[in-house]
Amino acid sequence: MKEFTYVITDKEGIHARPAGVLVKKANGFKSKLTMSLGEKTGDLKRIFSVMALGAKEGDPVVVRAEGEDEEQAAAALEACLKETL
Amino acid sequence: MRELRGAGVFGGVVIGPVYFYAPGRCTVSEEKTEDPAGEVTRFEIARGRAQAQLKALYEQALAQAGEESAAIFDIHQLMLDDQDYIDSVHGLITRGRDNAARAVQKTGARFARTFAEMDDEYMKARSADVLDVSQRVIDILCGAEGETPGLSVPSIIVAEDLTPSQSMQFERDKVLAFATAKGSSCSHTAILARTKGVPAVVGLGRALTPDLHGKTAVLDGENGTLTVDPDEKTLAAAQKRLQKQQKDHAALQALKGTPDRTKDGRTVKLYANVGNLEELQDALEQDAAGVGLFRTEFLYLQAADYPTEEEQLAIYRRAAEMCGDRKIIFRTLDIGADKTAPYFDLPAEENPAMGLRAIRLCLSRPGLFQTQLRALLRASAYGNVSVMFPMISSAREVEKALEQLETAKESLRKEGLAFDEKLETGIMVETPAAALIAEELAGLVDFFSVGTNDLAQYACALDRQNQTIQQFSDPHHPAVLRLIDMAARAAHAKGKWIGICGELGADTELTETFLKMGIDELSVSAPKVLPLRGKIQSLDLSR
Known part of the structure; x- marks a missing residue:
């Protein structure tokens, strides 16, 4: 399993557009991908579950990837988070 | 009847x-189903149709209004692909025996509630999106498509x-x-x-x-x-009026491709005012010779956050390319407390018309200004682009704005990014102060464009938003016309050109007056282009 933490820097937090970007990216991988904030965990392949986390600026989110392409998935998501959020 | x-x-x-x-005019029945497998199939077919509709809407919005407005249809597609959403609908049908439309309605309401309960105004507003996309599927299921x-x-x-x-x-x-x-x-x-x-x-x-x-x-x-x-x-x-209308319309269409020239041979540049790419398309269809005012506000007002340089460049570049050889004048951000997006975080003002707006806002926030200037400059590599600054009231503001432009050029040169080195710059003349010091200002820029709506409001101290005082408003007030005349003389004395992009420019009762003043360009909304061309061609200034 691969895991990393990212602190949201976007002022609006994970709103609909970046959530859409993340979900699209996540759906390109076979691994199970989740994002957690505090006690809440959401499936990164499902837009409602990502938006429902309600992550805001300054929130540390933990991304976990588990599966055959976990390395690539984690790297791609980290890059994607840095770029959009 | x-x-x-x-x-x-x-x-x-x-x-x-x-x-x-x-x-969504259909009412969803509460009837239970005898055929859950069939209802699941109906839902899946409707979901597929909804996806296809959303994809088409996305493409259409992208072409007409750009990425910012199109994005919502992309999000809607992802919502319909959400496995939790799909599972909920399937579950309600197979276990609860709900009919497909009812299952979608319940699921939409459930997911909308999750958003509505969130501690964030933005997320609360997203519940409307869930209901919207659910309604689309319901409409298809009921045969009452929003298509x-x-x-x-x-x-x-x-x-x-x-x-x-x-x-x-x-x-x-x-x-x-x-x-x-x-x-x-x-x-x-x-x-x-x-x-x-x-x-x-x-x-x-x-x-x-x-x-x-x-x-x-x-x-x-x-x-x-x-x-x-x-x-x-x-x-x-009605038919009689329609026939006359069609005849007039045909007469206007016949003006396409004809010159903007008076009987005695005076040529005027007839440009259009546009507020987004769709209006630009309209303007080109109406045969405008260029764009005298491209309002850039829509990029900011439609966005949830400051549009990035790349996002802006994509729109400006497309606009410049659509115009080809025709000139397109971009006005830098004209936003203030009365017309703003929440992320600007502007304090409420007692008197926003005279407050922190337009060039004042841009000069106070150089980061914001640089992003736009860099995007505009980069777009100038793809067409005949000019840039103008709004709400100028002093020479110092113009100098500061030009310094900012120079900074942006310098940074692009360092990064090896292309732009038009000969890009023309201009200012809006929309404060009485700018008209009064037009001589000094004409030495700093290549052209003037008169914003008559604001010029009249400031010259006559008459709030144009206030309906109750409109009886005191005189659109042809001599004070306003004299200020325009002053600006025109000053521009020409320095060999610069001057246009009008306010509503007065489309007022055919004044066309003759403006041409006699020597106004070089008139910029009007797309539907007014051809009527104004007709007016110009009917004039003989020598008489």
């Missing part, structure tokens, strides 16, 4: 069938009200006119009608009922009436 009265927002008579547009199946022939679109995304669904050549129950002359429908040149009547009230669907009607956008099942006399009168 039934005559309904409302407020006309854009002129012209049309005769045609009513298309009653009622998004436009009835629009095989050009129709009068009748609706309770129209949101931007709803109006976007109609193919433009299938819309004869708009008629809405709600709305005022400044509602979205009204603005849309005016910019597209579509006749419209708003505020028709409760008399607009679904039984009007398919009936023949006469809509009179000038007098604000919608006459359903017109009698012979009404129809004949």
Whole structure:
């Protein structure tokens, strides 16, 4: 399993557009991908579950990837988070 | 025959069938199903159709209004692909024996509630998106699609009200006119009608009922009436007006490709004012010789956060490319406390018309300004681009703005990014101060563009938003005309050119006055281009 933490820097937090970007990216991988904030965990392949986390600026989110392409998935998501959020 | 009265927002008579547009007009039955497997299949088919509709809407919005407005249709597609959402619908059908439409309705409401309960205004507002996308599927299941199946022939679109995304669904050549129950002359429908040149009547009230669907009607956008099942006399009168209108229209169309020249040979540049790419398309179709004012505000007002340089560049570049060799003048951000997006975080002001707005805001926030200037400069590599600064009231402001432009150029040079080194710069003359010191200002820039709406408001101390004092307003006030004349003389003395991009520019009663002043360019909204060309061609300044 691969895991990393990212602190949201976007002022609006994970709103609909970046959530859409993340979900699209996540759906390109076979691994199970989740994002957690505090006690809440959401499936990164499902837009409602990502938006429902309600992550805001300054929130540390933990991304976990588990599966055959976990390395690539984690790297791609980290890059994607840095770029959009 | 039934005559309904409302407020006309854009002129012209049309005769045609009513298309009653009622998004989600079907009522979802609570009946349980005997055939859950069949209902699951129906849901999946409807979901696929909804996805296809959303994809088409996305493409359409992208082409007409850009990425910012299109993004919402992309999000809607992802919502319909969400496995939790799909599981919920399937579960309600197979375990709860709900019919497909009911299952979607319940699921939509459930997911919307999750958002509505979140501790964040933005997320709360997203519950509307869930309901919207669910309704789309329900409509398909009920056979009452929000699509436009009835629009095989050009129709009068009748609706309770129209949101931007709803109006976007109609193919433009299938819309004869708009008629809405709600709305005022400044509602979205009204603005849309005016910019597209579509006749419209708003505020028709409760008399607009679904039984009007398919009936023949006469809509009179000038007098604000919608006459359903017109009698012979009404129809004949309407047909007569329509014929005259079509004749006038044909006469205007015949002006396409003809020069903007008076009888005695004086040529004027006839440009258009546009507020987004769709309006730019309209302007080019109306044969405008260029764009005298490209308002950049929409990029900011539609966004949830500051648009990035790349996002802006994509729009500016497309606009420049659409214009080809024709000049396109971009006005830098003209935003203030009265017209703003939440992320700007501007404090409320006692007097926003005279407050921190336009160039003042940009000079106070160099980061914001640099992003836009870099995007505009980079776009200049793809067309005939000019840049102008709004709300100038002193030479110092112009110098500061030009310094900022120079900084942006310098950074692009260092990064090896291309731009037009000969890019023209101009300023808006819309404060009396700018007209009074026009001589000094003319030495700093290549051109002036007069914003007559603000110039009149500031010169006469007459708030243009305040309806109660409009009786004191004189659109042809000599003070305003003299200020324009001063600016024109100053510009020409320095060998610079001057245009008018305010509403007065389209006022054909003043065209002769303006041309005699030596105004070089008139920039007007797309539907006014050809009528103004007709006026210019009818003038003989030598007499």
